[in-house]
Amino acid sequence: MSISTALSKKTIKEKLKYENEDNKFTKISKKSNLGMNIILVTLSILSILPFLFVSIISLSSEESLRANGYSLIPEEWSLYAYRYLFNSGNQMLKSYGVTIMVTVLGTIIGLLLISTYAYVLSRRSFAYKKFFTMVAFIPMLFSGGMVSSYLVMTKLLGLKNTIWALILPLCMNTFYVIVLRTFFKNSVPEAVIESAKIDGASEFRVFFKIVVPMSLPGIATIALFLTLGYWNDWFNAMLYIDKNSLIPLQYLLMRVENSMEFIINNSTKLGTASIDIAKTMPKESAKMAMVFLSTAPIVFAYPFFQKYFISGLTIGAVKE
Known part of the structure; x- marks a missing residue:
């Protein structure tokens, strides 16, 4: 076996090794990416909820607020x-x-x-x-x-x-x-x-x-x-x-x-x-x-x- 052939085989092995490692890290990063997306979506919903809650209360009648307190679905809507x-x-x-x-x-x-x-x-x-x-x-x-x-x-x-x-x-x-x-x-x-x-x-x-x-x-x-x-x-x-x-x-x-x-x-x-x-x-x-x-x-x-x-x-x- 010539020296060039041995070097080429070694290079191929190292390349395959690095590709396997990259695939391993890619799989981990995809899982991490999914987890981060879930966390960020949850935080986004939690950030939007207060503003949505405020807008719903502003459209509720004062009588329903006095009787039932705050709720996401008011019993009586009002623009008063x-x-x-x-x-x-x-x-x-x-x-x-x-x-x-x-x-x-x-x-x-x-x-x-x-x-x-x-x-x-x-x-x-x-x-x-x-x-x-x-x-x-x-x-x-x-x-x-x-x-x-x-x-x-x-x-x-x-x-x-x-x-x-x-x-x-x-x-x-x-x-x-x-x-x-x-x-x-x-x-x-x-x-x-x-x-x-x-x-x-x-x-x-x-x-x-x-x-x-x-x-x-x-x-x-x-x-x-x-x-x-x-x-x-x-x-x-x-x-x-x-x-x-x-x-x-x-x-x-x-x-x-x-x-x-x-x-x-x-x-x-x-x-x-x-x-x-x-x-x-x-x-x-x-x-x-x-x-x-x-x-x-x-x-x-x-x-x-x-x-x-x-x-x-x-x-x-x-x-x-």
Whole structure:
């Protein structure tokens, strides 16, 4: 037997051995994959159930809730909680409009500021990146406090009772800048930027034509965070907004709930009319209707961000 024939037989044996080992690991991975799928499906169902439960309670009549408590299949369906909330005239629709406008404008402005700031900090050629990193990082650790922020917004900038009082406080976030800066470093090769610069592209053209398309997962993730922040914000409205025409949805729902609690808890002190109003007021179903109205748009919008959101969280997580 020649040496080449012996080597070829040895190579074939080793190849078959590795293929058997691969098949063994593949079988194990399939079982593990099935188990993980079952666990994830179970967790998904457990995550959906609370929202489904809330929506069903909001469609239940207040009398059935008082008599039988919460149940997945109510004895009596009713839209009274939603009619009660929307009976405030056009205020609910106005608040929805304010929240949508603030969310859209705030997300666009925030993305523009955060992405450009993060891109500058990610460039090796930027001479002052350490200084501007500290400028952004220090306020995250040591803030000026609520009183100073209020004075700056109302006295210095004069933004009280304006739409910008709801947009500007949330449009810049140091944590998002650091996350996006790291994403730019790991996902955008420096050679691509240098090649574009050699071809005569300006910094703005490099950013909008090359960096942004290559960084859509990270930018979409930050956009989702900003959208959630603006949609759920009520604190800035409580501080800076007195006009009913500028009240966002979350703050309006909180005011409605507080008013209901006040009437129900003090109905005996306020007189007979208040007692009658308290009896007909949909306390529990209205609370659940508020939760549904405030969370449903985000729940339905999330699937459009999902593929970018997952990619944005995983890309750049491992440094090679």
